[in-house]
Amino acid sequence: QVQLVQSGAEVTKPGASVKVSCKASGHTLNPYEITWVRQTPRQGLEWMGRISARNGNTNYAQKLQGRVTMTTDTSTSAVYMELRSLTSDDTAVYYCVIAVADYFDYWGQGTLVTVSS
Amino acid sequence: QSVLTQPPSVSGAPGQRVTISCTGSSSNIGADYDVHWYQQLPGTAPKLLIYGNNNRPSGVPDRFSGSKSGTSASLAITGLQAEDEADYYCQSYDSSLSVVVFGGGTKVTVL
Numbered sequence: 731q732v733q734l735v736q737s738g739a740e741v742t743k744p745g746a747s748v749k750v751s752c753k754a755s756g757h758t759l760n761p762y763e764i765t766w767v768r769q770t771p772r773q774g775l776e777w778m779g780r781i782s783a784r785n786g787n788t789n790y791a792q793k794l795q796g797r798v799t800m801t802t803d804t805s806t807s808a809v810y811m812e813l814r815s816l817t818s819d820d821t822a823v824y825y826c827v828i829a830v831a832d833y834f835d836y837w838g839q840g841t842l843v844t845v846s847s
Numbered sequence: 848q849s850v851l852t853q854p855p856s857v858s859g860a861p862g863q864r865v866t867i868s869c870t871g872s873s874s875n876i877g878a879d880y881d882v883h884w885y886q887q888l889p890g891t892a893p894k895l896l897i898y899g900n901n902n903r904p905s906g907v908p909d910r911f912s913g914s915k916s917g918t919s920a921s922l923a924i925t926g927l928q929a930e931d932e933a934d935y936y937c938q939s940y941d942s943s944l945s946v947v948v949f950g951g952g953t954k955v956t957v958l
Contacts, residue, residue, distance in 0.1 A: 792945075
């Protein structure tokens with residue numbers, strides 16, 4: 731069973747950027763497509779986009795186009811999600827998830843990103 | 848405002864049966880996209896509970912079942928237990944928005 735481990739909580743200011751990492755414990759991410767989902771008390775669960783850990787192909791939610799970038803680093807078997815021009819609305823728990831089919835099988839532990847001046 | 852609509856809360860006594868509805872539209876559930884369900888215990892990540900409308904991953908008790916009809920889906924929990932107290936989310940795909948969509952979540956309280 732794949733275990734996803736994410737980077738720690740972040741506190742950042744409006745207008746700044748944040749980069750969250752996601753690694754597979756004891757396993758390579760290479761065969762998988764990694765999806766990023768965020769959760770806020772107000773908006774609930776929101777699909778942000780996905781990246782193929784195999785070839786780096788990405789697909790982003792239209793709402794976040796231009797602000798989000800998902801990348802993969804094969805040398806460290808990690809994927810990254812960077813979100814720019816942050817506002818308080820981006821305060822959320824961010825999850826990386828593996829979807830073998832069209833549902834989400836394995837979830838990271840979540841990374842709390844707080845945007846506050 | 849979530850694309851898929853769930854009741855904010857449901858409750859039941861231990862041993863009872865509760866159901867959670869997930870109402871969509873002709874561009875998601877009604878377009879024959881599968882519905883999946885997740886359970887989220889306090890302070891943890893969501894966990895896959897039901898996939899493909901009515902299939903349970905290994906390890907999920909058969910007290911949990913899913914169904915789908917028309918533009919709606921349902922999750923049923925029979926023989927409610929204290930450990931079932933959690934938030935439950937439905938998920939599907941929306942062809943108009945071209946995006947994965949979630950319900951707003953339902954909090955299950957065991958009385």
